[in-house]
Amino acid sequence: MEEDTRSVFLAKAYESLAGARSEFANQRFNNCANRAYHACFQAAIYALSENGIEPRNGQWGHGYVQAEFNGRLINRRKLYPAGIRDVLDRTYMLRQTGDYRTNHVTEVEAFRALRRTAGFLAAIRGHGGDTK
Numbered sequence: 379m380e381e382d383t384r385s386v387f388l389a390k391a392y393e394s395l396a397g398a399r400s401e402f403a404n405q406r407f408n409n410c411a412n413r414a415y416h417a418c419f420q421a422a423i424y425a426l427s428e429n430g431i432e433p434r435n436g437q438w439g440h441g442y443v444q445a446e447f448n449g450r451l452i453n454r455r456k457l458y459p460a461g462i463r464d465v466l467d468r469t470y471m472l473r474q475t476g477d478y479r480t481n482h483v484t485e486v487e488a489f490r491a492l493r494r495t496a497g498f499l500a501a502i503r504g505h506g507g508d509t510k
Contacts, residue, residue, distance in 0.1 A: 383427070384424055384427045384428055385424075387420045387421070387423045387424040387427065388420070388421065388424040388502070390416075390420045391416075391417045391418075391419075391420035391421035391424060391499060391502075392417070392499065394413045394414075394416040394417035394420060395413070395414070395417040395495055395496065395499060397409075397413040397417075398410045398411075398412075398413035398414040398417060398491075398492055398495060399492060401413055401488075402488050402489065402492055405485070407476070407482065407483040407484060407485055407487070407488035408475075408476030408477070408482055408483045409476070410476075410483065410488040410491065410492065411469070411472040411473050411475065411476035411477075411483045411487070411488055411491055412473050412476055412477055414469055414472070414473070414488075414491040414492055414494075414495040415466075415469040415470055415472065415473035415491075415495075416473075417495050417498075417499060418465055418466050418469050418494075418495055418498050418499075419438075419440065419443060419466065419470075421498060421499050421502045422443050422444070422447040422466060422502075423438050423443060424502065425447060425451055425457075425458070425502050425505070426443065426446055426447060426450075426451065429450070429451060429455070429457065431446055431450060431451075440470065443466070444466045444467060444470070447466060448463050448466070457505060458501050458502075458505065459501060462497065462498050462501050465494050465495070465497070465498045466498075468491075468494065469491055469494060469495060472487055472488075472491050475487075
């Protein structure tokens, strides 16, 4: 993957985090969960590609990204702290609630997702990711 393409995913991650914060401020907690998950997903794609891991069949599938990020970058290579291992999965599950279930994401759940997402992106940034 070209360097410019990798940078696009990190920029999208920060844009998604900004969107999640905006949605939270406007009390749209389901949308906040959606954007928080996508911020983590995009940041994980950036981290994977920075470490030479490419998508399977040219597609970054959600399960693939979670498994590769946790398995290779946290468990095997120990590039990121173990404390962020569950962030992708937890934020994904909350997004599922906000997007596809009849119950709503609560303000507390959205706030916690934002906090986890900010920590996830900080870990990526701390490993050399740009802040834009």
